[in-house]
Amino acid sequence: MATTLTGDAPVFEGGLQTLAPGVHAWIQPNGGWGEANAGLVVGDGASAVIDTPWDQRLSRQMLDAMAVHTGNAPVRVAINTHSDGDHWWGNAELPADTTIITSKESLKAMKDEVHPKELARLRRMAGMSGRLPGRSGEMGRYVRGMLGPFDFKKIELRFPAETFEGRSTEHVGGRALDLRLVGPAHTLGDLVVHVPDAGVVFAADILFVGVTPVMWAGPAARWIAALDLLLETGATTFVPGHGPVCGPDEVRALRDYWTWLLDAVELQHRYKHSAAQATLEIIKSEEFAPYRGWLLPERMIISVTAMLQHMDGKGRIPQTAAMRAALFDQVSIVERALDEG
Ligand SMILES: [Zn+2]
Known part of the structure; x- marks a missing residue:
């Protein structure tokens, strides 16, 4: 049996999946770091791709798998949903004449x-520090596991x-794609693509x-509003950025998660707890039980x-390599605490 990019056993099916006539999802199990999904909408004589994988080799693999559908309907348009590299760093593999579109903010x-x-x-x-004992070793091993399968060079x-x-409607081969800006939520310029x-x-x-969502930008209220907008489209099939294709129930489940977490963090903020303290208390609470199984x-x-930055009026987490490294250090501390139960 094939494994995921990180060498785990897949918990759901990957590859190119047909959702409706001419509408396909490219699914990368198990939806962890960098294991991002993408999409393809095939019209009459032209197609649109939604997002590209984190590196060019994976992007080539995806476009090759899509070739059976795009032979008579070349990829004229590509849409990038947001600024995280695992959704657009594979763009260079797209045909040179493909028009790539995103939101102004993204x-x-x-x-x-x-x-x-x-x-x-x-x-x-991370490959080097992963051999060290103690905290730097732990963070090194975490980051190595996260970035290891990808070729960024x-x-x-x-x-x-x-x-x-x-908002914008793109017409591709006679089909309409409705692009809606819903960020800042996960990142500053998130958009979703509705195929009515x-x-x-x-x-x-x-x-x-x-899989546990990551809010880089926020605020949470904006993300909750975005999930409401997804439900309001009346669509029956949703392709998440990470994880298997689903229906409206999973959209509601994530809405419940943010509503719960926002309340829990507000309480921690009142106690003036640090992010690490707050997180450890929240994952120890009974209310965390439904989410413990998420990757x-x-x-x-x-x-x-x-969330704490927003509550303190400090604005957003800075988008720098140093800040990312500091966060991954925190992430590896929480991982160890979870392992120790
Ligand atoms: Zn992603």
Whole structure:
């Protein structure tokens, strides 16, 4: 049996899946760090791709798998849903004449995003520090596990050439794709893609299924509003950014998670607890039980950090390599605490 990119046994099916006539999802089990999903909408003589994987080799693999559908309907349009590299760093593999579109806010965030070369360096350093004892060793091993399957050295960045504000309808081969800006939530410029003629929404990282979501930007209220918007489309099929394809129940489950976590963090904030203290208390609480089974529970600390920053009026988590490294250190501390029960 094939394994996931990180060498685990897959808990759901991966690869290219048909959701409706001409609507396909590219699914990467198990939806962990960098194991992001993408999409394809095939119209009459033209197609649209939604997101590309984290490195060019994976992007090539995806486009090759899509070739059976795009032979007579070349990829004219690609949509990048947000600025995290695992949703657009594979863009350079798209045909040269493909028009890449994102939100105005995401394009700016993409330009501010940590460069692939910095991630390649972080990956190399993690490989070395992972051999050390103590805390730096733990963080090193965590980051090595997270970045290990990807090749960041050979990435040629290709930015979207077109942006939109608020809402835009793209027509591809006679089909309409409704693009809605819903960020800042997961990141600063998140958008979702609704395909009304198929009842399908590509929700990207506004939706995580069976895996702990990460809120880099926030506020949580904005993410909750985005989930309401997903439900209001009346779509029956949702493609999350990470995890298996689902229906509206999973959208509601994530809405419940944010509502619960926001309340729990507000209480911790009143006690003036640090992000680490708050996270450890929350994961020890009974109310955490429904979420304990979600993959990567330790990264809840990133969302808790973002929420506390908002509550303190300190703005958002800075988008720098140093800040990311500091957060991964915190994530590895929570992981160890979870392991120790
Ligand atoms: Zn992602």
